[in-house]
Amino acid sequence: MIIQQQIKKIVFALAIIASLSFQVFCQEGQKQRLIVLTDLDYFEPDDAQSLVRLLLYSNQLDIEGLIATGNAENADDLYPDYIRKIIGEYDKIQANLLKHEDGFPTGKELLNVVKVGIPLYGMEGVGEGKDSEGSDWIIAKLEEKDERPLWINVWGGSNTLAQTLWKIKKTESEKEAKRLISKLRIYAISDQDDSGAWIRKNFPDLFYIVSPGRYQDGTWVGMMSVIPGLKNDVVSNFWFAENVQQAHGSLGAIYPNVVFGVEGDTPSFLYLINNGLNSPEHPDWGSWGGRYEYYTPDNDTTVEWRIPIVQETRPIWTNAEDTYTPTVEAPYGMSIVNDTTTITGDKVTVSRWREEFQNDFAARMDWCVKEYEEANHPPDVEMVTPKEITVKSREIFQLDGTKCSDPDGDGLIYYWFNYQEAGSCKEPARLFPPNSAKVRAMAPKVDETETVHFILKVTDRGTPRLTRYARVIVTVEPAK
Ligand SMILES: [Ca+2]
Ligand SMILES: [Ca+2]
Ligand SMILES: [Ca+2]
The missing domain is CATH 2.60.40.10 (Immunoglobulins)
Structure with a gap:
């Protein structure tokens, strides 16, 4: 009788363990898995600035992909070599970083995850025959036996991610597609092509943080905007010259000057750093990457914008005050x-x-x-x-x-x-x-x-x- 009870207890415990194993979560202190889709280029080199900073946190995150993509202005001219060049400068100072904290990957390890998306604009790059090295890479990473969520930071256009989702839906069973998509966590810096709205409409369960609409209306603008009453000198050109660009080694020296706004894409990964404040599964708790609430925003579809603004079809994690x-x-x-x-x-x-x-x-x-x-x-x-x-x-x-x-x-x-x-x-x-x-x-x-x-x-x-x-x-x- 006692043995039977014990067996029951063990079976019950195993059932709990089995049920937990289907959940996607990142245990406290574990690194977040991250793939970045970046429209890094020379025309608006803020992505290059963000990449310099990201590499300094490459021991706090598992950077599993750096994928060159386009955006609303430039879709055919992609710059994976610029990503590689910045990693090359990182590699020169990597040994010194290791004197301060463990776990910085080598330049070679990072070069292995540099991939390229499709050189077509938005939804023109999604569908039959539109797979790219980048879209295949995201699928491969999703299929790895790793129960942690897979974060996708979208720093430019999102059509490489759209192709990944299109492919999963087309080729996987409904159950497997659901399982793979449940591992994804998207943090997008606005919609920078027309595929963001398509993704959200067609994959209504996908975890998605974004400020839809014009760039100036994005929460991420809080990264660089001059706000009366705040200490703004920490985002001035002089601050970056003194603290980053000069006398800080080869990685700092490659940090480009500001063209329009500094590091607009950076909040997406500041969100993931383990600093005691951030809690990536809870956007409404507030973090270095901002705070977001879950609702269906009423997008202003009358506003003229480079990407047509459409009505949001379902709740997303979006602007909160x-x-x-x-x-x-x-x-x-x-x-x-x-x-x-x-x-x-x-x-x-x-x-x-x-x-x-x-x-x-x-x-x-x-x-x-x-x-x-x-x-x-x-x-x-x-x-x-x-x-x-x-x-x-x-x-x-x-x-x-x-x-x-x-x-x-x-x-x-x-x-x-x-x-x-x-x-x-x-x-x-x-x-x-x-x-x-x-x-x-x-x-x-x-x-x-x-x-x-x-x-x-x-x-x-x-x-x-x-x-x-x-x-x-x-x-x-x-x-x-
Ligand atoms: Ca840019
Ligand atoms: Ca100290
Ligand atoms: Ca960008």
């Missing part, structure tokens, strides 16, 4: 206080982290040329409070980040805040005082169960200052 008050350091008394301006908008969901991710870039550029002791490295954020806790309405509780440290022995600056838009609760939660490693908070008054997100920013006093984060999600239940 944050209301953000920057903080400043005070000379006396409480060390970090709110600034006098408050900004609301979707671009703010990227811009609010700009100083932090720009400093992170600058530090990694230093890693290209400096010894470990001469450069800065980010703090280690170790939390005492679990990632998720449950409290009652109006309950006072503690948030504890007192185990954080810094590998360089730098002093640490702590700042806790309630990321209100990331949670369900409409009432702000109170923290007293926010600028300590361990703080007390009061749950808002709730009538039904709500979630409240608290973020701890841990910033070191090295040069440049580097920040990592922790997120604590508090479920607040009504008082009995």
Whole structure:
């Protein structure tokens, strides 16, 4: 009898393991798999800038494809050799990067994943006989025995991805097609040809982050736009000259000058870096790559645009607003206080982290040329409070980040805040005082169960200052 019960337990446990194995997920701390579709060229070399930065995070992500594609202006002139040239410069400093963090791939390993899409515009490049090295490569990567999601960053036109999906639908069983497509996660920088709308309409279950419509309306513009009330000098041409282009080795030297806007495609991979804030399966939680909510946007189809704007056919992860008050350091008394301006908008969901991710870039550029002791490295954020806790309405509780440290022995600056838009609760939660490693908070008054997100920013006093984060999600239940 006892043995029978034990067998039942084992069978039950195996059933749970089997059911889990069908889910696609990336465990905490695991690297995200990434394929980039890039319209990298010399005419608007912002993709070349983004690629320089991406390579500095090539130890934090598994870069499994760098595919040259076209866009709305240029579809027939593709530049895989420019991608290879930048990897060549990376290869010269790769050994120095390894003095700072493990896991940077060799230039040769990266060259192996450079592929080419089809040199045709948008949907002209999708259908029978339109397979390319790039579209086949994505299928091959999807078919690998790897249960993690496969992220596709779309930095230009998306027709190579459209061809992949067209082919899967045509050649695979319905069940297998569903399984392969469920592994895909798309983060597109607007629609840069007419295939984005086609993909979303024909593959309604596909996970898709995008701001449809004109480029100036994209959330990603928060990467470079000058916003009154924010520290804008960190995205100035002078900043890039000093921190990237000059005296930072061969990879920095190949970083091209700004033509229109700097690094418009970068938010798509900043979204995936494991920094304690980002949570790629939850676009609505907010990240270095912005914050997005799941709904069917009402696209303005009357606007004249280079790509016809069509009605959205189904919900997607798209533009969401944050209301953000920057903080400043005070000379006396409480060390970090709110600034006098408050900004609301979707671009703010990227811009609010700009100083932090720009400093992170600058530090990694230093890693290209400096010894470990001469450069800065980010703090280690170790939390005492679990990632998720449950409290009652109006309950006072503690948030504890007192185990954080810094590998360089730098002093640490702590700042806790309630990321209100990331949670369900409409009432702000109170923290007293926010600028300590361990703080007390009061749950808002709730009538039904709500979630409240608290973020701890841990910033070191090295040069440049580097920040990592922790997120604590508090479920607040009504008082009995
Ligand atoms: Ca470009
Ligand atoms: Ca681009
Ligand atoms: Ca440090």
